[in-house]
Amino acid sequence: MAKVLMKGNEAIGEAAIRAGCKNYFAYPITPQSEVAEYLVKRLPEEGGVFLQGESEVAVGYMIFGASGAGERVMTTSSSPGISLMSEAISYIAAAQCPAVFVNIMRGGPGLGGILPSQGDYFQATKGGGHGDYRLLVLAPDGVQEAVEMTMQAFGLAEKYRNPVMVLGDGMIGQMMEPVEFPDDLKSEPSNKDDWATNGMATRKSKKRNLVKSLFLDPTELNQNNLILKAKYEQMRKEEVQFELYNADTDYQVMITSYGTMSRVCRTAIDMLKKEGIEVAMFRPKTLFPFPEQEVHDAAIKESCKSVISIEMSMGQMVEDVQRCVMGKRPVEFYGECGGEIPSPEKIIEIIKTLVK
């Protein structure tokens, strides 16, 4: 298929349709409202369902209901909205239902601002809602990956019967880039008869299905948590995605960065190369499961003297990087918030202090 020029938010909406998702519930919030504005027009053409809920709290449960009933479903929001959806996300994870949440992050905490940020890393990867659960978190670095990851997300959500989050930021949502919609990422919905509440009439066995998260018996609750844990372990084995940049050199510094920030880092690395300074970048594409072993191995390359995590936050992913590097190299941090995206020049300046 030929490339088309599209705004990130609209491309995410189109990607969902192309992946086979016909159901979308949402509540407006900048900088991602264009997803809803796009889908309100596109979904009826596809015979799909569009509904603007009364709040993110309600939208979270519209997603839960639709997903429990066995239909592919997505919502998109931005940071404060995701906080409100976190209640439902915890319930959906506990009840083992598949659903896709797109978070186009803006600056926080609180009302914060409307410009891009990566301040929701903790919330996305460490919980957000209550209890022991994880989301599978995909972090695109631009419009093309936002499309691909949105499409992948449905299959992954169904494979694991778990909510999947696409974690982008305001820059990815708002910018226009040429994009291609791959056919090979379209997946078939998995068989839902053994768990979905789609009506007893529709399934072969006459057994009724139950979608729930209450387990008053402690051994049953423990059992449910063990099932969830096993899924997260399987994700760690099967779903890790990452990209290494300029890593076949004798790099002195390894940057870890993701999403929009990683693109700025790439520019800085190219500029440093011209000055004879070799720097590599490790870019996790899955933030959970985090590429633990791979980050470790790339960091301890002999030529590598230090690692620096560069983020549009006050230091969140850096904690995972430190955990993986296990003290074998110094791990530094540089970040800015509030919608300011650090410039390549700033990154070059920081890197030079590390190599001198």
Add this chain to the structure above:
Amino acid sequence: MGKTFSKPNVLSQNYTHYCPGCTHGIVHRLVAEAIDELDIQDRTVGIAPVGCAVMAYNYFDCDFQEAAHGRAPAMATGIKRVRPDLIVFTYQGDGDLASIGMGEIIHAANRGEKFTVIFINNAIYGMTGGQMAPTTMPGQRATTAPTGRDTDQTGMPIRMANLLGELVTPGYVTRQAVLKPQQVNKAKKAIKKAFQYQVEGKCFSFVEVVSTCPTNWGMTPLNALKWAEETLLPYYELGDYKTPEE
């Protein structure tokens, strides 16, 4: 002689966990009879609330989802929008629906979502041990209103059927009671009608049922029925607040 009375098919064999004399059991039976009579068991999805009916899914043999506190109408919206052929009902208490879930119920009703809500008004939080609900009567004692509900501090009890009946969007909104046999018969008719409207794809339907909580009211089941009759019914007037034909 033929059989004149038997367990509705959709009611499971399980014993319920409800307290002796609690009217939750009566309402369960009425819902089950309606589902049986309309022959919709195979395409019905119930939504359990948070509250004493949290385990309602153990008592109905049909698909069930369990919502978070107050969110059942949003969940029902999700199901019904993506699968309009399913018959969806929520079963919610007054803490669940009129307090934490006030936003969800008003908006679902106002959108005219085509599902059915069974709303148990027992004027108190049952499951958590008798705290004040938005429906608790002035002067009524609750663990969080030990000297009785003070309306200067907490406002007047909310009349959900009256409130939803005010919405302009068409719907079926009624308040019934299960304190006396005649009321039970009427409540049965209302519940069946509520489901019938859904089967016909007509409108949002809401049945408030004035109920008892002998345990948390600190009364015998009989005194609870009497107290409800004397104290609740004058304030929570029975009858239809809205019909789709209006």
